Amino acid sequence: MTIIGTKTRSQRLALAGAVILGILLVCAIFAPWLAPFDPGERVARPFAAPSGDHWLGADDVGHDLLSMLIHGARVSLFVGVVAAIVATVIGTLVGVVAGYARGVVDSVLMRIVDVVLSLPVLPLTIVIGVFAGPGLRTQIMVISAVLWAGMARELRAQVLTLRERDHIQAERAMGAGPMYVLRRHIAPAVVPLVIPQFVLTIKTAILLEASLAFLGLGDITSASWGSMLSMAHSRNAFLTDAWLWWVLPPGLAIGVTVLAFALLGNAIEERSRPVLVRRRKFRRRADHGTAGAAGTPSGDAGHPLVIDDLTVVYGENGRGAANVSFSVAPGELVGLVGESGSGKSTVAAATVGLLPAAAQITSGRVLVSGRDVAGMEPAELRGMRGNRIALIPQEALSALNPVRTIGSQLDEAVRVHRSCSRNDARERTLDLLNQVGLGADRVDAYPHQLSGGMRQRVVIAMALANEPDVLIADEPTSGLDVLREVEVLALLDDLRVRHSLALLVVTHNLPVIERIADRIAVMKDGALVEIGTVAQITGAPEHPYTRHLVESAPRLRPLVQEVVQ
Template identity: 60%
Template sequence: MSRTLALWRSLPLTSRLGFTIVAALILLALFGPLLAPYDPIERVTTPFAPPSSAHLLGADDVGHDLLSVLILGARPSLLVALLAAVAATCVGMLVGISAGYLRGAVDTVLMRIVDVVLALPVVPLTLVVGVLAGPGLFTQTLVISIALWAPMARELRAQVLSVRERDHIHALRAMGAGHGYMLTRHIVPAVGTLVVPQLVLAVKSAVMLEATLAFLGLGDVSSMSWGMMLSIANERSAFLTDAWLWWVVPPGALIGLTVLGFALAGGAVERTAAGRTVRPTRRRKPAPASAASTALAQTAPEAPLLEVDQLTVRYGDGEAATGGCTGVDLVLPRGRVLGLVGESGSGKSTVAAALVGLMAPAAQVAEGGIRMDGTDLLVLGPRERRGLLGSRIGLVPQEAQSALNPVHRAGDQIAEAVLTHQDLTREQARARAQELLDLVGLPAHAFRSYPHQLSGGQRQRVVIATALANDPDLLVADEPTSGLDVLVQQDILDLLSSLRERLGLTMVIVTHDLPVIAHIADDIAVMQAGFVVEQGETLRVLASPDDPYTQRLVGSLPDMAEFEEVR
């Protein structure tokens, strides 16, 4: 209670005023029949009776008590607005999230529909639909929903497009997480903070639209909402007498007050909901073993684990296609470490992305193959390829801070990787996550730490633990020491070397840092402008490079002998 009171006191005065108005209106709608002094459908006084102590707002042209009609009008006004806002929000969520997440043809079709709805003028659209459907509460709800869902869909789509490209979502894909899991666990919670304020603000707009439709004659006469009161007052010449003062002004004022209350409350919710995230604890079923993964598991251990044959990747289509890599040939035996090295734009990250199947949308494999245990990964379907990610193939992304979801604890994120591929209880997965944290040298309290509470080196250890969650055969590390200071880099390299020896890992390490390759890699492949210009055993290539580009790379390393002589 004290926490709620503290939160209430922390709100601005306008926000508290908005919530107070909304609460009062809801109570008025719920307890209206108890508060109304008369039955609103009974004639209790003379027509057009002015306000008096017995009838505070006077009477209409029939003799109905206007105060009773006004009190009972809160229920249909708010009910229609709420139902329409909920329906519009649900449709907007479905369309916006589907378009933003699936993209491609689905995005194009759905967004063109949204464009058409947004281009249509609201009032003529409501009149056409209303006339076709006939007056009534259902018609009002339907028309208001049609008018409100499209702006929500467009805004949610933009947010989903942004969230979908974040590094921690790519890390989930690298773990082999399915679309349903990513949507329910990460995408929807990330954009869900927008839904509640949109819903509250939609109620505000729906109240105005309900009053407009009722005034235009599309309301339900049997449900005397505030908009219907205005419509009947206009039809029965209230403006020709003084009756408009007590027949028109009160419902108009309540409509304005309702809009103000929901606008202020919606703004407060929009500001405070950003830090809240739904955290479902639903147990995940393991991804079914595909024929490809079964075939990989049955391959003879003597064969090379990874073979890249004439891999060519281009960005774009047709003659405009550029960049990527060209004719890359690599062979990686089991238990060895291959270093892909080159300057920025050399194509090394493109090769790594192709290995794990997480290429940019514009990237296309023009030719070549990637075989793991003799099975070409490029011919597998999306579901089979995803089944290998996180189980047979682990990824250590470049930016650990971006790869970790900032609103989930480190241990829970490792447990996610376990639950994606293994049929374990959540408690068992958490125990496995704790083992992995211990394996990478992190203390027990790191399990409950958020990413921002960990240092750069500790975050890097967390993503390494995540990549190792399901004992992969191949570990792809993209710039694993990028952004770390020299001492922490050394710790991470020592950790990878130790894990390689203890677990028998086969690794591909992508970097532009030759000392990193010299420290850990058995073999090296040097890339320039998309081509592998030289490859071989690391010690031989670094000691006696053949290609002029490799010679320049090696020659760019500082000579520490001069510094040692000075010392």
């Protein structure tokens, strides 16, 4: 596969926005030297048309409109940036304090935020501006007063989530104080979210500044783009052709500036939040042919699951898997083992098209029943998941809806892919529960009423609901005790034989998986270092890491009693 284009669309748009803002910034900084005349000096006859001396003509007093436009960039950008800084500082402080302190502090601050957000922005700015009087300080105060609340609410939600992370709890358990946690952990996580919000806030602030200036609440001694529009309206520019060079240029300047900040802010937000980034689209090379045709690894034709030279990367340089190739035949169980971070779960997620937004397949293919997962449209992927291929996730409790019975959730899994009545779906549900060793009396139970092993059986039943060809079990025994772990893996082994499933089991437990697997694939640092039969992997491993893994795995050995003579 080849990536279309060298830059994403958002990156190109962000570059365009940065270029526009750079030009505007140069105009604002060097306005006294770039402007051909003093904007307050009468240099032409009133309503003079554009000419070689006055490119945009003159207003009703004789001021050069081009000079006013260039100097107006100073005022508009100054008010927008300063107001955005004030709003960002207030919003960040309120959001972080409310999210971390919680309790009464959180309730009081969030009720204030609710009040501010419930009021319409423009009418509120007008009312405050009228009472405070016109001027740049008034504009900055009013704009920042109405823009901080949205940022505070969003950051508060992020801090609430961060506060409950395990590593934060561990820090607090070891005696770390609030300021230490905020400085070392909360702040680094919040700053990437604040930056795009700040850029987007400038965009809104410039629009509000233009609105206030148009209504006469700006500084009458310095012309901004909004005040140029206000003067054009009040001085009858629309009764003559003067509106073409008096109204359109500042209006376009406001629009282009807002657009530039929006493009740049959205690109930064995508960068800081990978979940917002759409995965890059790929196109097949002509020599790949149709799915399941030439190009399939030798001997793997007809296998339900074929992973061919798969490479997955995270972000720019993070590698999740590199050149991974293996297949799983019908009725075969392949165990994928390796240490944490070796890329096992990345391979498992790629097989069902559920890679996180920051990850992308840069080369290779994942063929499920002969079709390439990476080349499917979202609708095709949804139709394949749970039908041709199913996933058993790590945490059964997290995978089940806590407020719905397991019977209703199994019914839903059946009806998503089948056109059947509720009674038919319930019959299928009862059959599935029986297959995984749970009685019909559990159909109305809630997840919290079941043990960990029972919940895992429910998830397995859900994966089998529509008789898939491929079953991916990603750490299916995570969190279970040794006995339940053996029981669940034995159940999977029985089901793959009974239903002729191509079963891929991702696990850390080599001694357990080697009892039921046909082959074992070993991964390290994103690479598949060795794959072979259980006897080959455990008895005569070729790779040093595989040998180390086998030797490190704890095993029960028979006790040999020596007879002392």
